[in-house]
């Protein structure tokens with residue numbers, strides 16, 4: 173029964189010249205999201221909103237699901253489009269709309285009529301009153317509340333008549349492409365995909381890097397990360413995923429450095445490589461799923477030592493103050509959880525020490541890294557040069 177969607181966004185956030193940028197990016201992202209949905213859609217911006225009109229038959233649930241993933245949208249209203257065949261027909265159609273959409277009609281309502289076409293023979297106030305009366309006659313259980321109605325029945329009179337009352341919450345945030353680009357350190361865990369989602373929500377385009385260690389980590393573990401990147405790309409748009417072979421570096425650190433410092437030193441090399449890739453790809457920040465105290469490598473002291481090797485870019489850690497349970501909830505909401513918990517080995521867990529340091533000393537770590545000397549630089553260059561780049565998109 174619905175042939176269109178009215179897309180609402182928070183206007184207050186975007187005053188002045190940014191408004192056009194915001195709206196154009198939103199229209200682009202809505203078109204992208206609908207590309208894989210069955211049907212043909214006209215997407216256009218009008219004052220303060222975006223209208224999506226289906227041309228002919230389309231997959232309603234698919235379209236709604238796709239729209240729910242577009243950042244920048246605060247609400248999605250499914251719209252019934254009516255021909256203007258006079259007020260009596262409009263009243264009849266509205267009654268039939270209410271009976272179809274609301275099985276339980278114990279609610280308060282208000283009619284909100286707007287005339288974009290001024291030659292319509294009734295004024296808005298008159299439409300409100302007359303249509304309200306028709307509904308009350310048809311459904312005695314309804315009540316009017318003009319101050320805070322439970323259901324606002326919107327009637328917009330343009331060339332055709334647009335009727336809508338359902339308001340579905342959107343993803344919020346800013347449209348992808350309005351916030352620059354960042355490099356996500358994406359592992360197969362729960363935290364990093366959700367961290368990427370959080371940053372992408374602010375309009376940031378994502379690139380990602382995954383460190384894998386074949387043959388210690390399997391092809392399936394890598395595929396899991398590709399799948400996670402795809403899940404996030406349904407929200408963020410295409411993610412270019414850089415898969416870096418970390419085996420040689422990891423083994424070399426294991427050979428040369430104290431084992432309780434292995435994880436920290438490894439993480440420092442991940443950060444160094446990630447920053448190099450970020451700068452080469454015009455990214456303005458690194459993103460990780462770290463959270464204070466979650467594991468030994470995420471104590472304040474460990475974070476400080478990991479962070480100090482990043483020279484130019486800020487490191488965004490959207491979950492720094494989150495509990496695991498909160499991250500789990502978000503990952504369930506966005507649909508990455510089920511994939512994240514698949515049991516494949518992680519390159520960090522293969523050689524973990526029994527008692528990793530929780531208070532690493534920066535001086536000691538730096539000293540031990542000197543054991544790695546020039547060899548490690550050559551290994552880093554090789555790893556970067558030989559990386560595989562995968563396009564993750566839905």
Ligand code: ATP
Nearest residue numbers: 357358359361362363364381382383460461462519
């Ligand atoms: P996650 O659930 O995101 O895997 P975690 O709780 O397992 O996080 P760590 O393994 O300590 O925590 O990793 C901390 C962060 O470092 C991750 O959130 C991710 O951003 C990054 N990271 C860890 N391992 C890798 C990897 N193999 N490739 C890319 N990034 C990684």
Ligand code: MG
Nearest residue numbers: 359360361518
């Ligand atoms: Mg992990």
